[in-house]
Amino acid sequence: VALDLLEPSSIATALDTARPEAVLHCAALADADRCEREPTLAEALNERASAALARECQSRGIRLVAVSTDLVFDGRRSPLSEDDAPAPLLLYARTKLAGEEAVLAEARGSAVLRVALVVGRGFGPRGSASESIAWALHAGRPVRLFTDQYRTPVDPDSIAAATLSLFTGSGAGRYHLGGPERVSRYELGLRTAAVLGLPTTALTPISQFDAPGAPRPADVSFDSSRAHRELAYRPRPLAEAIRDGRPQPDIIASA
């Protein structure tokens, strides 16, 4: 079913054609640098389209689960639970937070899954965080990675299992889905190289303040205990997720 979230009538038509029991809303302008360059599009897609989708789901009694991000926090302290107050630094994160709020306000019984940095097996031409590092190291390309940005990377299978558990239960509100280990971007590079037996000579540690672009939060590591308790969430070990990454982009799947 064709769907353009920027066209409210398209949302209504898609829902009336597909007649889903539930909707998992993954669409976004998820490139943080592009959001800074194209704020109007970021607001339209991440915020207003999420609100419109929530209203259409509510009026049809369709359960809605929306995907959000660990970047809604400013990263001054961690680990972060659902009770911690968000404080987005980037326009991407501000629009995602506004989208979260619209979904929870407009669609009764809806949920928001805040997902950490995604590693492991990606889809299509864009690599997950660990795949992008592995592909660059394979090709002998230099990789500059931040030593001062900490995350709890998580793999798609673990996110999918928690999502299924949410859909088959009645959980509502916000859930954090982080992986079992807290690492810096640079440590993720070292772990990726170690797990896949790749050389580390092309890896360079840098500070995010030495790089161009809007600074990201320093530490948005998640406390995922609500998901552990309520969704039986058991994220896979980081090494296992890294090993599952694709050796090269999956061009055919995205064509």
Ligand SMILES: NC(=O)c1ccc[n+]([C@@H]2O[C@H](COP(=O)([O-])OP(=O)(O)OC[C@H]3O[C@@H](n4cnc5c(N)ncnc54)[C@H](OP(=O)(O)O)[C@@H]3O)[C@@H](O)[C@H]2O)c1
């Ligand atoms: N990647 C991460 O590490 C990460 C971490 C935390 C949270 N997230 C969140 O996870 C979700 C998915 O992120 P991602 O990295 O998979 O992003 P992505 O690869 O850029 O995918 C975005 C998706 O949105 C769809 N989309 C864009 N504009 C649309 C429109 N007008 N109507 C309908 N669909 C539209 C795109 O469809 P087309 O392909 O057809 O254009 C694409 O499938 C986002 O909500 C993001 O904020 C991602």
